[in-house]
Amino acid sequence: MLAASPLIADNPPAPAFVPGTGTRTDVKPYYFAIPAPRGQILDRKGRPLAQNAVVHRLQLTVPAEQRGTLETYTAWLEQEIAASKHDLPAARMPDADQVKRHYEGRRELPLTVSDAVKQEITIDPQKHPHASVRAEYERYYPQGNMAAHLLGYVSADGAPPIGQVQRGEPLWQRTRGAVGLEAAYHKQLTGTDGTLCLMMTDAGTIAYEQVFVPPQAGRDIVTTLNLDTQRCAENALDHCGHRCAMVIVDSSTGDIRAMASYPRFNPNAFAGGISSDDFTKLSQDIEGPLFDRAVQGTYPPGSVFKPFVVLAGLRAGTVDAQREFECGPTLMIDGREFDNWSKDDYGFFNARAALIRSCNTYFYQSAMMTRDMPILYMAREFGFGVAPVLPVKTAAGSLPRNAPSNGDLANLSIGQGVTEASPLQVAMAMSALANGTCRPRSRLVMHTQSQSGHVGDVAIPCRETIMPVSQTDLETVRNAMYSVVNHVNGTGKAARLKKIAVYGKTGTAQWVLRGAKANVVWFAGFVDTQPPLAFAVMIEGNAGEGGLSGGGTAAPVITKVLRDIEARPEAHGVKYENTRVDQENDPLTEPVASGGFYGEPQLVRPPGYSRGPVEGFFQRLFR
Incomplete structure (x- = not known):
C-alpha cells in the first residue's frame, strides 16, 4: 500500500481564520503544493516492485533577530546544530552555498539540516522551539536491484526552487521517471498535487499549518512479471x-x-538524488551496469x-x-x-x-x-x-x-x-x-489501476x-x-x-x-x-x-x-503433467564397424559414395 504522509492524516476542515493568530502582523501565510505520491509498479500478483516510502528531514527556522546578515544567520545555525546534536543526531550543517541561497531568497522559511531518514525524528518543542520535521514521499524499490533495467529510476523534475517563494511551489523536490517503466508510464504514475497553507511567525516558529487539498496518488502499473x-x-x-x-x-x-x-x-541509489560522482562511476563502468542487454x-x-x-x-x-x-x-x-x-x-x-x-x-x-x-x-x-x-x-x-x-x-x-x-x-x-x-x-x-481499483490502459494479448x-x-x-x-x-x-x-x-x-x-x-x-x-x-x-x-x-x-x-510450478504460475521424460539414445547415423560413432573418426559411406564427385557437385553449385 502507499504510505501516507503525516501531513494528510486527521486534518480538520480548513478554518475561516487561523486560531490563535487573530490580527497578528508577525504571521505570514505561505501556500505550497504537496507533491503527490507516485503510483506503484507491481508484478502480476500485485507484489510491489516500486512504491513509496515516507522519509523525514529535520528543519530549522532562524528567528527574525538573527537574519540581519548572512554571517549572523550562519553563526546561529552552527550554534543551534551543535547544541542539538545530542537530542537530534541527524542534524548537520548544510554547505555554505546552500545556506547562502536560502538566506538570499527564503530566509524566513525553515532550512533543511539533515539527510532524508526513514526513522521518525522526535522533537521536544520546549528544548528546540525552532526545529521542525518535514515528511516527504521518496521512491522506494523494495526488491533492491531486481528488474532494475525494466523499472528504471526517477530523477529530479526541474531545479530546486530558489529566489523568492512562489505561491504553489512544491513543498519538496518533485521527481519524474528518467528511464524504463518509470519514464514510459510517468503520466499515469504521476498523481495530483495537494495544497498546504503554512503560517510562519517572525520568531521562526510555525503558528499553524493546514492541508487544504490532499494529494491524490498516481495510478499503479501492473506488469506481466512474476x-x-x-x-x-x-x-x-x-x-x-x-x-x-x-x-x-x-x-x-x-x-x-x-x-x-x-x-x-x-x-534506490537514484531515489533521493544520486551524486554526480556516483552517476559517472555507474555510466562509465566498462561492464555496463546501466545497459539493458x-x-x-x-x-x-x-x-x-x-x-x-x-x-x-x-x-x-x-x-x-x-x-x-x-x-x-x-x-x-x-x-x-x-x-x-x-x-x-x-x-x-x-x-x-x-x-x-x-x-x-x-x-x-x-x-x-x-x-x-x-x-x-x-x-x-x-x-x-x-x-x-x-x-x-x-x-x-x-x-x-x-x-x-x-x-x-x-x-x-x-x-x-x-x-x-x-x-x-x-x-x-x-x-x-x-x-x-x-x-x-x-x-x-497488463493494465493500470487507480487506488480505488478502477482498471484502465488495458493491453490485450x-x-x-x-x-x-x-x-x-x-x-x-x-x-x-x-x-x-x-x-x-x-x-x-x-x-x-x-x-x-x-x-x-x-x-x-x-x-x-x-x-x-x-x-x-x-x-x-x-x-x-x-x-x-x-x-x-x-x-x-x-x-x-x-x-x-x-x-x-x-x-x-x-x-x-x-x-x-x-x-514449484504454482509459484511460477504454470502446471505440468508429472510424467517421466525419456532419454533418447538412438544412433544419429549408421554406426561404424568398430561399434562407436561418436568416439571414432571413421566414417560410414553410403554405397557408391565418392568424395571427389560430391565435392565437385558443391563446387559447381557454389559458382
Whole structure:
C-alpha cells in the first residue's frame, strides 16, 4: 500500500481564520503544493516492485533577530546544530552555498539540516522551539536491484526552487521517471498535487499549518512479471560470472514472466538524488551496469538461428527432413574454408541429427540449396530484424536484405555475419515454436489501476504474425529440439529435467568486443508446461576467453530456473503433467564397424559414395 504522509492524516476542515493568530502582523501565510505520491509498479500478483516510502528531514527556522546578515544567520545555525546534536543526531550543517541561497531568497522559511531518514525524528518543542520535521514521499524499490533495467529510476523534475517563494511551489523536490517503466508510464504514475497553507511567525516558529487539498496518488502499473520467476532468473545470472541476460516468456500470450540483465544497478541509489560522482562511476563502468542487454543488446544468434533455416528449407521444398549432407570438419566455399565447430568427421546427417549436434557444415550445404530469400523470409516472420513492441526501448537487431555471396549465405545459415538479435527477440521466436500457431506480441504491462481499483490502459494479448509453416514441418523442428536436450549426444543435455520436457537449441557465435574477437553463447527454447514458457539466455565472453559454449555455459544457467519451475510450478504460475521424460539414445547415423560413432573418426559411406564427385557437385553449385 502507499504510505501516507503525516501531513494528510486527521486534518480538520480548513478554518475561516487561523486560531490563535487573530490580527497578528508577525504571521505570514505561505501556500505550497504537496507533491503527490507516485503510483506503484507491481508484478502480476500485485507484489510491489516500486512504491513509496515516507522519509523525514529535520528543519530549522532562524528567528527574525538573527537574519540581519548572512554571517549572523550562519553563526546561529552552527550554534543551534551543535547544541542539538545530542537530542537530534541527524542534524548537520548544510554547505555554505546552500545556506547562502536560502538566506538570499527564503530566509524566513525553515532550512533543511539533515539527510532524508526513514526513522521518525522526535522533537521536544520546549528544548528546540525552532526545529521542525518535514515528511516527504521518496521512491522506494523494495526488491533492491531486481528488474532494475525494466523499472528504471526517477530523477529530479526541474531545479530546486530558489529566489523568492512562489505561491504553489512544491513543498519538496518533485521527481519524474528518467528511464524504463518509470519514464514510459510517468503520466499515469504521476498523481495530483495537494495544497498546504503554512503560517510562519517572525520568531521562526510555525503558528499553524493546514492541508487544504490532499494529494491524490498516481495510478499503479501492473506488469506481466512474476516475482518468483524474476528472482530465480536474476539469481542464476548473478552466479554466472559473465555479462549476460535472460528472458522467459509465456508463449501463449507473449507475457514476459522474467527479464533480467547482468550486471545491474540499484534504482534506490537514484531515489533521493544520486551524486554526480556516483552517476559517472555507474555510466562509465566498462561492464555496463546501466545497459539493458535483454532488450537493447544485440548479438549474433549463432546456432539458435538454425531451427529457422531448417523451417525455411522445409517450406521452400528445397531440403526435406531426411535429406542428408556430410557433417565434416570443414567445407570449401568459393575458395575459402568454412569450419564446423568440431574437427571430427561425423558422416551424413539429416535435419534432426544436424540440429542435435549443431553441425555447421550441414547448414552451409542446406543453405546453398535453399538460398537466401526463403531463409530471410522465415527469419522475419519469427521476429528477427524487427524491434519488439514494448513500452521500454527495444533493439531491432540486424537482418540483411540478402546474402550477396555464397560466403555471406554460409554465415547466414549459422546465425553469423551481419545477423544480430536481442535475447528478447530470440525468446519471442522460441515462443512461436512453442505455441505452434503464431508469434505473439511481447507484453510487459497488463493494465493500470487507480487506488480505488478502477482498471484502465488495458493491453490485450495479440498476435504479430501467423506461423507460415505446416504442423508437420513444425513438429520436425520441435522433435529435433527435444532431442537437443534429451538425447544422450545432444549439445543441450545439461538442461534436461526429469519431469518436464525441455526443448532447446545451443549456440556459440563469434563477435567483436571492444575491437577484439570474443564469443557469445546462447541457450534458447521452451518447456512443456501449461502455459508453455519460452526462454533465451545469452552470455558474453571476454576477448580471448576460451571454454565457453552454449551447452556447457549457457544451458546450466537457465537450468537453475527450470529446476525451480519443476519443483514449484504454482509459484511460477504454470502446471505440468508429472510424467517421466525419456532419454533418447538412438544412433544419429549408421554406426561404424568398430561399434562407436561418436568416439571414432571413421566414417560410414553410403554405397557408391565418392568424395571427389560430391565435392565437385558443391563446387559447381557454389559458382
